[in-house]
Amino acid sequence: MERQLLLDLGNDITKVRDKSDLIVLFSERIKSLMPFTHTIVTLIDRKDETYTPFLLDHRASVIKDHPEYEDMVKGRFPLGEPFIESVLAADGPVDFNLAGIVDAPQSPAFLRVNFEKGIRHVLMTTLRLGDQPIGFIHVYTDQEDGFSQEFKDIVRRITPQLSSAVSNIIKNEEILKKEREKSFLLDFSNDMTAVRSREDLAIVVKGALRKLNPDGGYVIRKMNADGATMSAYLYDTGASKFDKDLLEQVLAEKYPIHDGVQNRIMDSYIPLLFNVRRELQRAYQLSYLDLWENMGFETMVGIALRNADTNVGLLLLSIDEINIPILQGICSQIAIAMGNIMANEEILRRQAEQQFMLTFSKDITGVKTKSDLDFVVSNVLQGLFQTRIAVLYLLAEDQVTLRPYLFDKQFFDESEVAEREEFYSLNINEEQVRLVFESSQPILLDIDANLEVKCLKLSIQRKQRELSSVYASALRLGDQKLGMVWMLGEQISEPLLQGICAQISTAVSNVLANEHILRLKRQLEDENDYLKQQLNTNFDEIVGSGQAMQQVYRLISRVAESNATVLLLGETGTGKELMAKAIHNASARKGKLMIKVNCAAMPASLIESELFGHERGAFTGAVERRIGKFELANDSTLFLDEVGEMPLETQVKLLRVLQEKEMERLGGKTTIKLNVRIIAATNRDLEAEVKAGRFRSDLYYRLNVFPIKLPPLRDRREDIESLAQFFLSKFSKSAGKKSVKLSANALRQLQAYLWPGNVRELEHLIERSVLLATDPMIREFFLPQATGLTTEVPVMPSDLPLEEVERRHIIQVLRRCGGKISGLGGAAEILGIPGNTVHSKMRKLGISKADYYTH
Numbered sequence: 001m002e003r004q005l006l007l008d009l010g011n012d013i014t015k016v017r018d019k020s021d022l023i024v025l026f027s028e029r030i031k032s033l034m035p036f037t038h039t040i041v042t043l044i045d046r047k048d049e050t051y052t053p054f055l056l057d058h059r060a061s062v063i064k065d066h067p068e069y070e071d072m073v074k075g076r077f078p079l080g081e082p083f084i085e086s087v088l089a090a091d092g093p094v095d096f097n098l099a100g101i102v103d104a105p106q107s108p109a110f111l112r113v114n115f116e117k118g119i120r121h122v123l124m125t126t127l128r129l130g131d132q133p134i135g136f137i138h139v140y141t142d143q144e145d146g147f148s149q150e151f152k153d154i155v156r157r158i159t160p161q162l163s164s165a166v167s168n169i170i171k172n173e174e175i176l177k178k179e180r181e182k183s184f185l186l187d188f189s190n191d192m193t194a195v196r197s198r199e200d201l202a203i204v205v206k207g208a209l210r211k212l213n214p215d216g217g218y219v220i221r222k223m224n225a226d227g228a229t230m231s232a233y234l235y236d237t238g239a240s241k242f243d244k245d246l247l248e249q250v251l252a253e254k255y256p257i258h259d260g261v262q263n264r265i266m267d268s269y270i271p272l273l274f275n276v277r278r279e280l281q282r283a284y285q286l287s288y289l290d291l292w293e294n295m296g297f298e299t300m301v302g303i304a305l306r307n308a309d310t311n312v313g314l315l316l317l318s319i320d321e322i323n324i325p326i327l328q329g330i331c332s333q334i335a336i337a338m339g340n341i342m343a344n345e346e347i348l349r350r351q352a353e354q355q356f357m358l359t360f361s362k363d364i365t366g367v368k369t370k371s372d373l374d375f376v377v378s379n380v381l382q383g384l385f386q387t388r389i390a391v392l393y394l395l396a397e398d399q400v401t402l403r404p405y406l407f408d409k410q411f412f413d414e415s416e417v418a419e420r421e422e423f424y425s426l427n428i429n430e431e432q433v434r435l436v437f438e439s440s441q442p443i444l445l446d447i448d449a450n451l452e453v454k455c456l457k458l459s460i461q462r463k464q465r466e467l468s469s470v471y472a473s474a475l476r477l478g479d480q481k482l483g484m485v486w487m488l489g490e491q492i493s494e495p496l497l498q499g500i501c502a503q504i505s506t507a508v509s510n511v512l513a514n515e516h517i518l519r520l521k522r523q524l525e526d527e528n529d530y531l532k533q534q535l536n537t538n539f540d541e542i543v544g545s546g547q548a549m550q551q552v553y554r555l556i557s558r559v560a561e562s563n564a565t566v567l568l569l570g571e572t573g574t575g576k577e578l579m580a581k582a583i584h585n586a587s588a589r590k591g592k593l594m595i596k597v598n599c600a601a602m603p604a605s606l607i608e609s610e611l612f613g614h615e616r617g618a619f620t621g622a623v624e625r626r627i628g629k630f631e632l633a634n635d636s637t638l639f640l641d642e643v644g645e646m647p648l649e650t651q652v653k654l655l656r657v658l659q660e661k662e663m664e665r666l667g668g669k670t671t672i673k674l675n676v677r678i679i680a681a682t683n684r685d686l687e688a689e690v691k692a693g694r695f696r697s698d699l700y701y702r703l704n705v706f707p708i709k710l711p712p713l714r715d716r717r718e719d720i721e722s723l724a725q726f727f728l729s730k731f732s733k734s735a736g737k738k739s740v741k742l743s744a745n746a747l748r749q750l751q752a753y754l755w756p757g758n759v760r761e762l763e764h765l766i767e768r769s770v771l772l773a774t775d776p777m778i779r780e781f782f783l784p785q786a787t788g789l790t791t792e793v794p795v796m797p798s799d800l801p802l803e804e805v806e807r808r809h810i811i812q813v814l815r816r817c818g819g820k821i822s823g824l825g826g827a828a829e830i831l832g833i834p835g836n837t838v839h840s841k842m843r844k845l846g847i848s849k850a851d852y853y854t855h
């Protein structure tokens with residue numbers, strides 16, 4: 001009978017598959033052998049040498065309404081206590097009368113709890129696998145006399161089978177748990193395959209983490225590009241209440257990796273469980289810990305997110321229980337997804353950059369002028385990339401100064417920069433500037449460290465430091481340095497920045513080249529005007545075959561082809577300029593234009609700039625670079641008219657140029673080699689001027705290499721007739737008249753006259769007469785009275801302004817001198833003032849040749 005019972009029971013035990021089967025077995029099958037209240041199975045945990053409830057027969061439990069019931073269910077009871085040690089030591093089930101042991105020292109609390117609920121005896125038996133104890137069966141009864149010997153025997157007999165049944169259940173549960181984990185991770189991984197963006201990731205992660213902890217929150221932090229800090233990437237506050245401002249602050253902050261918490265998580269290869277309050281007690285000043293405390297999170301788990309070997313960030317979540325395989329599975333998937341998303345974002349960013357470069361290049365290739373450039377850099381660049389060019393500097397010709405060329409009007413006041421150009425300029429040797437030019441790539445400047453760069457300082461002050469990064473880049477065209485830009489902005493990738501700078505360099509060089517072309521064009525137009533003027537003179541028309549002129553022609557033909565300096569001497573109007581042109585036209589230089597400078601016709605201060613040109617900014621008013629006559633006359637002839645009037649200080653410079661055959665522009669540093677032939681002319685007695693100290697002797701000797709003296713007309717009266725005839729036909733033609741003739745009387749008059757104004761006077765007289773002639777024959781000329789000092793004092797009306805009196809007086813004197821200004825019998829001598837002064841007064845009072853040749 002007993003044997004049959006045990007066989008049946010053994011059969012039933014082998015059918016046990018899971019916990020509920022076991023409960024049925026206890027609560028129905030075994031209970032039918034002997035009544036008891038309830039059973040519990042506890043399992044030994046070798047890790048901490050405890051045993052803990054595994055199977056609870058809730059339904060039958062008499063203690064479930066005991067206030068300590070929950071603590072008992074979760075409880076972990078030490079194996080080292082006498083009660084359980086005696087169970088382990090016993091060879092079979094042991095029946096304990098609770099009344100005797102509940103109050104004994106170190107008795108487990110569950111005995112007392114049961115006792116308080118009317119339980120009187122507990123039968124304890126150890127479950128073993130082989131020799132190894134794995135847990136205990138507790139059978140409780142409220143019967144005062146405990147368990148029968150028969151029941152104890154049955155329990156002893158079935159304990160090995162129960163042990164293997166429990167062990168099977170444990171194994172089954174582990175397998176099930178692993179399968180659940182697997183399917184959880186499989187689902188998660190399936191969901192992750194669809195993740196393309198940060199938003200997608202947020203949804204999937206939230207869904208998965210909610211399954212693990214329905215009310216929990218989480219944060220994913222991303223490693224920043226600096227490699228030293230992390231920022232929030234995804235955030236979910238779960239079901240918690242929180243301080244909004246604090247959350248805002250946390251989301252905006254960058255946390256150094258080595259903040260005491262993050263580094264521990266990153267260094268740990270398994271999920272790190274930490275207590276928020278304890279971390280705060282360690283005095284870490286971390287706002288995110290404050291936030292978690294504020295949210296009511298006590299325990300957090302932190303796991304490093306690693307994609308291959310790269311740390312991409314970390315996951316932090318509020319959770320009490322950690323399932324390492326699941327968390328690690330989630331994290332490796334998140335890390336891969338983040339890597340993909342970032343790669344995607346990078347691709348999108350690059351596409352946007354390429355698109356930008358296309359637009360920018362298109363716009364910038366159209367740039368022709370400075371204002372076009374200004375428009376493109378300020379509008380396009382800023383519009384598309386929130387990047388501003390604070391200043392664009394151009395390197396000056398001295399290769400040292402960087403002058404502001406374009407600047408952001410938001411930071412700089414245009415008129416102030418124009419007025420204080422020097423102040424706003426930089427020197428290429430300044431530390432920070434030098435670094436920019438030494439680098440082949442744009443460099444990112446830390447504003448705080450570079451506040452000493454004055455322009456930077458100014459711009460930052462004005463912008464209240466809204467922009468934190470300053471990029472500086474040299475502008476180059478090939479090896480040539482063009483200038484430099486300071487750009488203010490965020491998030492510019494280096495290749496893009498390089499692209500932008502290269503484009504700007506090209507544009508700047510185009511604009512400069514265009515400006516240069518425009519200047520040359522203007523210069524060419526000026527030269528053209530000059531050429532046209534010159535072409536009005538008929539070079540071949542030198543009249544006069546008398547002895548004196550023959551001698552002149554001989555000298556001219558002898559010297560013309562050489563490069564020798566020629567000094568033409570002679571009174572005013574004797575044809576010095578005409579001869580200069582003849583010499584030039586007979587020389588190998590005739591293909592180029594002879595350049596003329598009238599040394600008396602301008603203030604001393606301007607002669608130098610006229611002769612040598614100047615650089616922009618060489619003196620007040622020098623707004624543009626100007627090419628001097630010397631440079632213009634390169635490979636040609638420079639005719640220095642009225643050289644005797646040249647101020648002494650200019651004479652020094654002229655001498656230097658004649659000696660060294662090279663010069664610099666005013667304010668310039670570059671030496672310009674010259675190949676210029678000099679023809680100088682003067683109506684002054686240069687030797688006398690040298691003696692009087694008004695003309696440098698060394699210059700005189702330099703000029704006086706080949707002097708040609710042109711005779712005054714009164715000394716070659718034989719030419720008067722041919723000259724008169726020449727001018728008659730010339731002016732008749734231009735006046736559209738038939739050739740006007742001269743009567744014999746008129747010719748005699750001309751030959752008798754002294755001609756202080758020489759050929760020019762004759763030319764003007766004939767021109768006037770032809771114009772006025774009503775007859776085809778000029779019978780009489782109205783010639784001025786005898787030259788020289790006259791006793792006749794003209795009466796001036798007394799109510800004229802002083803200037804007008806002066807003007808009229810000078811005109812009269814000039815008339816008397818036949819237009820001769822300097823030299824013996826010239827107006828300067830009569831007026832008692834230097835020739836230069838006469839010239840300047842004439843200019844000031846508007847006296848032209850027409851005024852004194854009209855009578």
Ligand SMILES: Nc1ncnc2c1ncn2[C@@H]1O[C@H](COP(=O)(O)OP(=O)(O)OP(=O)(O)O)[C@@H](O)[C@H]1O
Pocket residue numbers: 541542543544570571572573574575576577578579641681682683723759760763
């Ligand atoms: N031999 C000549 N044949 C024809 N025209 C002449 C002759 N000599 C001078 N002229 C004319 O007389 C005018 C004055 O000549 P030019 O200007 O060459 O004199 P200049 O000595 O240079 O005078 P200044 O010293 O006042 O500058 C010009 O119109 C020139 O064409």
